[in-house]
Amino acid sequence: MIRVGIAAALLAACAACGGDDSSRLTPAEYAVELRHVGEMLQQVSNDSAEAFDKVGPSNVESGSAAFAPIEEMARRKADRIAALEPPEGLDDENAALAAALTDYADGLADLRRAFEGGSVPAIEKQLDVIFGGELSRRLSSAQKQLKRRGYPVDGSTVETVPTG
DSSP: OHHHHHHHHHHHHHHHHOOOGGGSOOHHHHHHHHHHHHHHHHHHHHHHHHHHHHOOGGGTTHHHHHHHHHHHHHHHHHHHHHHOOOSTTOHHHHHHHHHHHHHHHHHHHHHHHHHHHTOHHHHHHHHIIIIISHHHHHHHHHHHHHHHTTOOOSSOOOSSOOOO
């Protein structure tokens, strides 16, 4: 009975003290997460090229099946980044990256739907939106913001881990 009382008191004390920064990632842990984002973006690029090689004028609709796993990979990474507690002072940059990745995944979903519709002009338009337009610029901007803070998002290993 005493153990239950002690456990309840500890639980109440933890609940009352509010959150602390112990759930935040260390700079090294965050750098690893961002490296994985860079690796995922490289994989998306490689997988997209492979998917395009498989899709031709006579089988445009097959692009939907080819891009479904690419979209899912991007969406999982966007959700993962959104759920992170980055090191202190990087909340805005992390949120910008998560939003850009989510929009990128949404763009891939729109591309998949364009493939399902079989319209080559719609596919070309969506490709421009993703790879040459606003989505690409927003993702690049989020990556640059983090790189300026010492956190590259390009799949490379961080030589010197930022300290804060």
